Amino acid sequence: MSGYGGNNYSFSLWCYRIIMVWFLGILVRRDVMSIFVDHDYKTSLGTGFYDRVEELGKLDELTRSSKVIVVYGPRNVGKSELARYWIHRRRLTTVRVNARLLRARSLLESMGIGYVEVQAGDSIRALTQEALAHLGVGAGVMDLVLGIALKVAKAVKGGRLLIFIDEFHELPKYKSEHPRSKYEVALEDLRSLAALILKDSVFENVNLLLTVSEGFIATDFARSELEGYSVDWMLVKHIDEIHFRTLYREYSERRGCSLGEDEILGLVGGSPGHLAELCPLDKNGLKRRLRAWIQEVETALSRARNILGQEMRREVDPLEVITIASKLMEKPMKPLEDPIAYNVGQILTTYNIVYPEWSEEGIHYRPQYPVYKVILDIALEKNVSSLLELNAYEVYERALRLTE
Ligand SMILES: Nc1ncnc2c1ncn2[C@@H]1O[C@H](COP(=O)(O)OP(=O)(O)O)[C@@H](O)[C@H]1O
Numbered sequence: 001m002s003g004y005g006g007n008n009y010s011f012s013l014w015c016y017r018i019i020m021v022w023f024l025g026i027l028v029r030r031d032v033m034s035i036f037v038d039h040d041y042k043t044s045l046g047t048g049f050y051d052r053v054e055e056l057g058k059l060d061e062l063t064r065s066s067k068v069i070v071v072y073g074p075r076n077v078g079k080s081e082l083a084r085y086w087i088h089r090r091r092l093t094t095v096r097v098n099a100r101l102l103r104a105r106s107l108l109e110s111m112g113i114g115y116v117e118v119q120a121g122d123s124i125r126a127l128t129q130e131a132l133a134h135l136g137v138g139a140g141v142m143d144l145v146l147g148i149a150l151k152v153a154k155a156v157k158g159g160r161l162l163i164f165i166d167e168f169h170e171l172p173k174y175k176s177e178h179p180r181s182k183y184e185v186a187l188e189d190l191r192s193l194a195a196l197i198l199k200d201s202v203f204e205n206v207n208l209l210l211t212v213s214e215g216f217i218a219t220d221f222a223r224s225e226l227e228g229y230s231v232d233w234m235l236v237k238h239i240d241e242i243h244f245r246t247l248y249r250e251y252s253e254r255r256g257c258s259l260g261e262d263e264i265l266g267l268v269g270g271s272p273g274h275l276a277e278l279c280p281l282d283k284n285g286l287k288r289r290l291r292a293w294i295q296e297v298e299t300a301l302s303r304a305r306n307i308l309g310q311e312m313r314r315e316v317d318p319l320e321v322i323t324i325a326s327k328l329m330e331k332p333m334k335p336l337e338d339p340i341a342y343n344v345g346q347i348l349t350t351y352n353i354v355y356p357e358w359s360e361e362g363i364h365y366r367p368q369y370p371v372y373k374v375i376l377d378i379a380l381e382k383n384v385s386s387l388l389e390l391n392a393y394e395v396y397e398r399a400l401r402l403t404e
């Protein structure tokens with residue numbers, strides 16, 4: 001009996017083990033499945049392409065609903081790479097112009113180096129080259145898009161044409177002619193173009209995709225300027241933690257990294273573009289970088305303080321601005337409920353310290369990098385009136401605690 005009972009017991013144990021292995025298998029597979037990486041694609045960092053499944057779907061959706069898509073978000077998180085990857089995956093007929101390179105156009109042309117990529121057949125490539133040859137050196141977004149559309153759009157017979165301008169505000173026109181109000185000129189140009197795209201049949205099958213890493217594009221001023229012209233915004237945030245850790249390992253195995261993944265996550269979040277910048281740093285280099293981050297926030301705050309002072313006709317205490325800046329990063333806000341904090345948020349957006357995330361609950365101004373919030377919090381605790389008084393090492397220590 002006991003033998004039979006024992007067999008029965010071990011049979012149950014085996015069943016239990018099999019079920020557990022099966023269950024664990026599902027868990028592991030789910031974990032693996034939740035990591036998206038495409039190793040058949042090489043990013044400019046030299047790794048596979050990670051994460052962004054949701055963003056890829058959002059881009060599909062937005063191209064159906066809007067003529068112009070503006071991709072914005074913190075610097076270095078991967079806006080340009082996402083756009084490039086999406087175009088590659090969807091095999092869209094695309095003319096992609098790197099606005100920064102366009103400034104060095106004559107040099108690049110003389111050396112036979114391209115600053116435009118065309119994902120289409122030879123005839124479209126030739127037409128694009130023709131269109132660009134007619135462009136003046138100080139071209140703005142209007143000249144560029146109109147030139148390409150007039151030449152190319154009809155040739156795409158029945159299909160859609162995507163014109164992708166990476167960092168459109170870097171086009172030569174906005175730098176050379178208008179050093180002070182360059183972004184306003186860029187916005188004005190974009191508004192005229194958006195109006196044209198919406199109404200003129202030349203653009204019937206054209207979509208325009210822009211990436212911008214300067215905060216001005218995400219201000220409410222920019223949004224109101226472009227209201228009603230079928231322009232939509234897409235926010236690209238940091239890569240999520242699991243993906244970033246996997247990306248970090250791939251990158252650091254190949255290139256080495258003097259900082260650990262927790263250090264990078266604590267300082268700049270899942271921002272792949274910072275790997276190339278931070279990984280080679282030694283202790284002194286990191287200290288200089290920390291000081292530069294502190295300086296960036298300090299500059300933006302003093303700008304906000306001046307603007308508030310003018311508007312309120314009184315001297316504004318530095319600590320008051322530090323307090324507002326720190327609090328506004330903590331939760332969404334309704335502009336009318338706290339106009340001063342809202343205003344500071346808009347200024348810090350322009351200065352690339354925060355980026356706005358819009359939702360039903362209002363605007364959530366999020367720090368572009370976790371280290372910015374850490375800097376403000378330490379300043380608040382220590383009651384300092386200038387962030388430059390902060391100790392870089394303390395900022396580093398506190399940022400690290402965020403990932404624990
Ligand atoms: N999803 C991603 N997976 C892997 N690397 C990425 C990803 N997104 C961006 N990168 C890399 O990070 C760096 C910064 O990306 P980039 O698109 O230039 O940032 P942004 O345009 O937001 O400033 C680039 O070297 C890019 O190849």
Ligand SMILES: [Mg+2]
Pocket residue numbers: 079080081166167211213
């Ligand atoms: Mg970019």
